[in-house]
């Protein structure tokens with residue numbers, strides 16, 4: 044790919060970009076291609092005459108044409124394929140189309156449809172995107188990073204495919220997730236697409252059906268474990284860090300037996316975080332704070348029950364505890380006692396301590412064993428119920444009605460993705476509580492009207508957090524990503540929910556605000572990094588302008604022959 048002379052912050056086409064490539068090479072480079080949009084001057088300068096149709100089409104007309112095609116597709120998966128094909132042909136147009144139709148298209152390139160795409164990844168595969176680090180290649184990782192043509196990588200999103208959304212172990216099929224997350228980085232926070240790298244770490248898969256699938260694209264071996272697994276991760280982290288020392292590495296959709304360990308092992312050595320733990324913690328706290336503006340209560344007053352006690356649950360629980368402590372000065376243990384977690388064996392209690400994974404222990408309650416959610420709701424009388432179990436329909440009518448019996452405005456967050464794994468739907472939550480639920484879900488649900496009132500379910504998804512945090516840490520070249528950065532991000536997001544939004548029950552800003560939200564989060568994260576001496580650059584006078592100037596705009600920049 045051509046390395047541009049300009050930096051990653053090209054804005055609305057003022058400077059001409061020197062391009063060395065010619066003819067079809069330009070057209071076949073998705074970062075340079077303009078499709079039918081090359082002006083005459085560029086057709087002459089870059090040897091494009093005759094290689095594209097005669098009329099030069101403006102980008103807005105190209106967007107219109109693309110949307111006609113998107114809407115003509117027969118299924119969501121076809122829409123995904125159409126958009127990914129556009130991604131691979133013309134990145135500027137892909138991002139322009141998405142940015143101008145965020146509410147319609149984010150559910151296609153991200154949850155829920157990306158889940159379908161991952162499930163069938165080998166069957167729908169068309170063209171390479173990102174990098175695959177297979178355990179069989181571990182001794183070559185150092186040279187493999189040299190195969191990637193870009194020097195200025197700012198964000199790497201990596202998965203080992205072991206817990207893809209709530210769909211379980213999808214092995215190498217998991218690549219759809221880093222691709223989707225990085226599209227969100229570009230859309231949400233304006234990272235330049237050139238500076239992003241999706242990665243699939245192929246450690247094998249325990250998904251037998253996939254191993255037997257003739258079109259599966261990963262290694263057909265059981266997952267590596269223990270020391271063998273750790274050595275491959277170490278080789279990967281070292282190789283990436285050596286090639287791109289300033290890059291942020293986001294761990295995504297690792298099963299919880301790896302997620303916590305890897306985060307602890309690397310968070311002080313390299314610039315990295317775990318989105319499912321930390322990003323999810325922040326976005327959920329923000330939504331609860333919005334809900335409490337409606338009920339007029341404090342965070343410390345809440346009794347929170349989690350269905351699910353994995354990575355997301357622990358990340359959210361820790362962030363709520365941090366919020367309670369900051370709000371009221373309550374002690375760590377006292378705050379933890381406001382939180383009850385359930386796993387597949389029932390309530391997590393001290394009696395089970397000997398058999399509990401490390402991450403569940405701090406939230407083990409001194410309680411008699413309670414086997415199911417309804418019993419827990421009856422006993423604990425929660426005000427907040429969070430679903431992070433990947434068990435669809437597990438917020439049953441009986442459970443929700445039981446909660447509403449003691450709680451006038453139950454805060455109900457079924458967060459499992461994709462939609463097919465949600466613990467309940469928006470319509471169910473509103474119906475079973477006569478419209479009183481303060482609801483948000485991990486994947487989007489459409490608005491509904493009840494007794495003449497419009498109710499707009501908000502989306503409690505870490506996409507509101509990670510792009511802004513990521514932009515913040517790479518912009519100021521932070522030396523590490525801290526929990527406080529996520530806490531500040533949560534507070535910033537919560538502060539951006541308007542009264543008009545709350546009036547229709549929406550606990551998060553509309554997705555069309557994502558750039559504004561991410562810019563504000565990035566500024567807040569930078570402020571913190573400068574205040575805590577973690578930033579690697581001198582503080583710009585105007586931090587807000589500094590962040591906004593870094594944000595990629597999907598417009599065609601003029602080219603000149605290099």
Ligand SMILES: NC(=O)c1ccc[n+]([C@@H]2O[C@H](COP(=O)([O-])OP(=O)(O)OC[C@H]3O[C@@H](n4cnc5c(N)ncnc54)[C@H](O)[C@@H]3O)[C@@H](O)[C@H]2O)c1
Nearest residue numbers: 208209299351352353354355386387432459460485504505
């Ligand atoms: N909305 C978001 O932003 C967001 C972020 C992260 C994760 N998630 C979703 O949350 C879900 C869980 O993610 P995770 O990373 O915590 O996974 P995880 O595997 O770490 O945790 C899942 C937990 O659910 C528990 N569980 C399984 N079956 C259960 C049952 N029948 N009853 C009670 N608990 C049960 C497991 O014991 C485990 O503790 C996934 O569906 C994921 O898509 C959503």
Ligand SMILES: O=C(O)C[C@H](O)C(=O)O
Nearest residue numbers: 154208296319460504505
């Ligand atoms: O990917 C998402 O939509 C959110 C989250 O990271 C998840 O794993 O479900």
Ligand SMILES: [Mg+2]
Nearest residue numbers: 295296318319
């Ligand atoms: Mg995830």
